[in-house]
Amino acid sequence: MSGTLRxxxxxxxxxxxxxxxxxLVGGRGGMILALIFAGVGNVWAWWNSDRALLRQAGAVRVDAQTAPDLVALVAALAQRAGLPMPAVYVLQSDQPNAFATGRDPQHAAVAVTQGLLRSLNRDELAGVLAHELAHIRNRDTLTMTVAATLAGAIAMLGNLALFTGGREGRGGALSGILAMIFAPLAAGLVQMAISRTREFRADALGAEIAGQTQGLSNALRKIAAVSGQIPNIPAERNPASAAMYIINPLGALRMDSLFRTHPSTEARIAALQKLKL
Structure with a gap:
């Protein structure tokens, strides 16, 4: 199955x-309303996801006057990638990390943390930025944001099913409890699976844009080594945004790979080392 079809x-x-x-909550009428809600959620995510995510993360926009080296590097990489110049933001976080957002390449933004700028050399920073530009070129940013929106809606309906006790004759309170537990879990797993699929593709294309694999490999290794030790408060408050970052920003305990929003760093570096550029 191709990445797009998947x-x-x-x-x-x-x-x-x-x-x-x-x-479960409202029968046929509830199902129709849920479908309408999904459509509205998709439209909302299409037009507002970038602004909402950047606002939630406390991102500050920079330009050639306030961050000349960073903006110049993004511009050079965007040109290599054949992309319009995205907006550039800096997050006030000590955790080294980055993400891209936007509904299409013409309405895209790249955001990096202060911790990332302090931690990486130019080649490593270029690798991270190229990875994020690859997400923009692949239109992953819209996919992940819509997935996060629907996953949040599913979790909300799961809680509603618990309080309403589900439909009569459909398991009653038990069905509501099961819905609350398993539906958000299933939605989260689907969202994580999308992220894992996309990260490998963005790593490969990002290395191509940067012109080498070593910078991104070294950056991934550095970020992964410290990201779990330094809290990212905005991401902790909005865990649905975790899949947008280049490395999982959440400080949760280590879990089985099924529950990760990203592939393991070791797997990503091994895949990069197999590329011939």
């Missing part, structure tokens, strides 16, 4: 979960 399949699964919970 993404559409996963997105359909999220919508189906949302509709199933709508049926």
């Amino acid at each position: 993404t559409f399949t996963l997105m359909a699964a999220l919508t189906a979960l949302l509709m199933g919970l709508g049926w």
Whole structure:
């Protein structure tokens, strides 16, 4: 299955979960309302996801006067990638990390933390920025934001199903409890699967844009070594945004790979080392 087809399949699964919970809460009418809600959520995510995420992260926009080296590097890499110049933001966080957002290449933004700028040399920073530009070129930013929106809606409906006790004759309170537990879990797993698929593709294209693999490999190693030790408060408050970052920004305990929002750093570096540029 191609990456694009897999993404559409996963997105359909999220919508189906949302509709199933709508049926559990309100029968056929609830299912139809859930479908409408999914459509509205997609439209909202399309037009407002970048601004909402940047605002939630406390990002500050910079330009050629306030951050000349960073903006010049982004401009050079965007030109190599064949992309319009994205907006550039800096996050007031000591955790080294970065993400890209925007509904399409013409409305895109790249955000890096202060910790990232302090931690990486130019080649490593170029590797990270190229990775984020690869997400923009692949239109991953919209996919992940819509997935996060629907996953949040599913979690909300799961909680509603618990309080309403589900439909009569459909398991009552037990069905509501199961919905609360398993529907958000399933939605989260789908969202994580989309992220894992996309990260490998963005790593490969990012290395191509940067013209070498070593910078990104070294950057991933450095970021992963300290990201779990330095809290990222905005991401902790909005865990659904974790999949947007180049490395999982959450400080949770180590879990089985099934529950990670990203592939393991070791797997990503091994894949990069196999590339011939």
